[in-house]
Amino acid sequence: MNASNPFEGYRVSSPYGPRTNPFDHNLVEFHKGIDLVKAHRSPIFTFVSGEVLHAKLGDAGSGLGGYGIAVAVRDKNNHLHIYAHLDSTTVKAGQQVTVGQEIGKQGTTGQSTGSHLHYEVRQACTPNFGYGTHVDPTNYLISYINREEKMMLEELQSRMNKLESRLTKLEAQASMPVPxxxxxxxxxxxxxxxxxxxxxxxxxxxxxxxxxxxxxxx
Ligand SMILES: [Zn+2]
The missing domain is CATH 1.10.20 (Histone, subunit A)
Known part of the structure; x- marks a missing residue:
């Protein structure tokens, strides 16, 4: 995962934030996610690890109505990552997924004007799958990846420190004067x-x- 561009390989067709409604150009709405495009039916890979809470057609009023076939993954910060308008899904609710794992194919199910991935991040998972608690997915993902990298570096540093102290001890033993x-x-x-x-x-x-x-x- 690339922290400077977490959406590498995709074309961004519509960013997060206010926009004119794609179905009614007289309406201004707030786009709750980011629209990402690869070829139709391309495999979609998770941006973060977590537990799958939903992996099927979203019911009206459930917080995922109009999202078509959607996969919702809860990350370790209890944020919900939604991959919407999928053509099909390859995972099931209750399943753990790791970052970079395929969860389905890009599609145009639900309220969609063409094949694309609507990717949305919500700060809560309940009620209604945290509907209305959306945050800027790009900012969230970049800071998430940076934190993961920092933790990995700290873990490596601590292992290196342990090895170094063992090496120092061994060197001291090896140089012990023999009477x-x-x-x-x-x-x-x-x-x-x-x-x-x-x-x-x-x-x-x-x-x-x-x-x-x-x-x-x-
Ligand atoms: Zn969208």
Whole structure:
């Protein structure tokens, strides 16, 4: 997902905001979403992850009347993303979808003047699927993506910090000074056949000897 243009691959045929009604040019209305166009029956992919709350023809008075075959996805901020006028849908209510997953095909069902995707974001999911709580979908999506990227970077940074502190510890262990007597004892043990040649890159043996010595067992 591209934060500078979340609608990459689409042509914007009608932006969010006031406009003349496409069915009655004497009427000024507020366009509650953004109209996006690809080829008719192109696959439509989700802009965010979430739970599908609705995936069928919207009933009149339900908050999705006139939206045709619509898919409504609730994101983790409890905002509702509506993909309307679909030709068909490939998901079911109750299903979880991840960002970039196909939810249906572009169409012209419901109150539509031609094949396009009406994409709408609502701040609430109830009642009536949050009808009337629409926000600018472009602004919402851009800040959502930026937040996701920031969280991902912070997660990566924290993992890197953990790795770095482990590495520092390992380096400190590797550079632990080996006392001469321990080195000599190992040399002697190998020479006399008491001990098979140990892995001298590993300091484990020296560490064991040092501990035994400290405890007075050597
Ligand atoms: Zn529209």
């Amino acid at each position: 001469d007597w321990a080195r000599n004892a190992v040399d002697k043990a190998v020479q006399t056949g008491v001990l098979l040649e140990p892995d001298r890159a590993s300091f484990d043996l020296y560490r064991v000897l040092t501990v035994l010595n400290r405890k007075g067992l050597l």
